[in-house]
Amino acid sequence: QVQLVESGGGLVQAGGSLRLSCAASGRTFSSYAMGWFRQAPGKEREFVATISWNGDSTIYADSVKGRFTISRDNAKNTVYLQMNSLKPEDTAVYYCASAKSYYSRGYIYDYDYWGQGTQVTVSS
Numbered sequence: 001q002v003q004l005v006e007s008g009g010g011l012v013q014a015g016g017s018l019r020l021s022c023a024a025s026g027r028t029f030s031s032y033a034m035g036w037f038r039q040a041p042g043k044e045r046e047f048v049a050t051i052s053w054n055g056d057s058t059i060y061a062d063s064v065k066g067r068f069t070i071s072r073d074n075a076k077n078t079v080y081l082q083m084n085s086l087k088p089e090d091t092a093v094y095y096c097a098s099a100k101s102y103y104s105r106g107y108i109y110d111y112d113y114w115g116q117g118t119q120v121t122v123s124s
Helices: none
Strands: 003-007 010-013 018-025 034-039 046-051 058-060 068-073 078-083 092-099 111-114 118-123
Touching: 003 092, 018 034, 018 092, 018 118, 034 068, 034 078, 046 068, 046 078, 058 068
Parallel strands: 010 118
Antiparallel strands: 003 018, 018 078, 034 046, 034 092, 046 058, 068 078, 092 111, 092 118
């Protein structure tokens, strides 16, 4: 059974930083792309970033490009999201997801397993 467990969320002031982690178990972590999505209250879940199975390819949403960095450590079965220069509009529940293949273009249907989410709140 695949499990994804996010951590690292919290409350931060605008301009601050947070690093999210997602620990995976239950399948060969290094064989699949990983992604981060987020969902704000009253809004649909949206793509944030994705990283390929070996880390050689990353894609970001325009809204986070230049501020967020996705990375992975296959030896630790963990994917990270470093978030800098946070804005109040980044406030959301952030979800880690495991893709169905080596690469993903960031579409929700590319992913078959999801974590429970971690809350990120950015105060102005």
